Amino acid sequence: MESYKEYSPNALVAICSNLQKACEKQMRATEAELWKKLVAYFLTVAEEAENPTLSSLNSYIVDDIENSYTKVAALAEAEDDRGSLRCTTWGKKVTAIQKSVLARYEKQGGALLEESNLYVCEACGFIAISGKVPELCPICKAPTSRFSKIA
Numbered sequence: 001m002e003s004y005k006e007y008s009p010n011a012l013v014a015i016c017s018n019l020q021k022a023c024e025k026q027m028r029a030t031e032a033e034l035w036k037k038l039v040a041y042f043l044t045v046a047e048e049a050e051n052p053t054l055s056s057l058n059s060y061i062v063d064d065i066e067n068s069y070t071k072v073a074a075l076a077e078a079e080d081d082r083g084s085l086r087c088t089t090w091g092k093k094v095t096a097i098q099k100s101v102l103a104r105y106e107k108q109g110g111a112l113l114e115e116s117n118l119y120v121c122e123a124c125g126f127i128a129i130s131g132k133v134p135e136l137c138p139i140c141k142a143p144t145s146r147f148s149k150i151a
Contacts, residue, residue, distance in 0.1 A: 009046035013039055021122075054106050061099045065092060093139050094125040101127050118151040 007015070020035035069092040076084035105112050112129065119128040123142040128134045133144045 009042045012042045013046055016042060025122075054102055058099065058102055061095055061102070064095050065099070069095070090124045090139050094127075097127055097139075098125075101129065104129075113151055117149055119147045120150055122146050122148055 016035050016038040020032050020039060023029075023032035023035060069088055072091075073085060073088045076082075076088060116129045116131055119130060119133055120126070121128075121134075121137040121140065121142050123146050124137060124140040126137050126139045128147070133147050133149070135144055136142070137146065
């Protein structure tokens with residue numbers, strides 16, 4: 001197993017943002033504020049990807065589905081960690097859905113959202129394209145209150 005990995009500033013922005021949000025949800029204002037400061041710092045040093053495309057993003061998603069989740073699941077199984085196995089299963093499903101949404105967007109462009117909104121489950125990351133907020137997340141069973149309207 002890899003014990004050290006160097007992360008790009010953009011990856012650190014994403015990681016710190018997620019940790020900030022988790023602290024906010026747990027009402028840990030001091031910790032959330034510290035993560036927010038780290039996000040601000042990494043945003044100042046983050047480099048934009050050169051000529052990002054949907055297909056380059058798709059290649060990262062495919063790698064996650066085919067490789068990353070398999071590695072994490074193997075580690076979780078070795079440790080008999082049911083919680084991590086459950087999160088890995090959810091993550092793989094959500095990532096597959098994100099791949100599908102990107103493919104649909106590539107074909108339809110802005111028409112994809114013409115009479116719909118984009119909602120994201122804050123518990124697992126499921127993306128719903130719908131006229132109304134889903135009543136229940138099909139991945140993690142979170143209620144409507146756990147969805148955020150993105151677009």
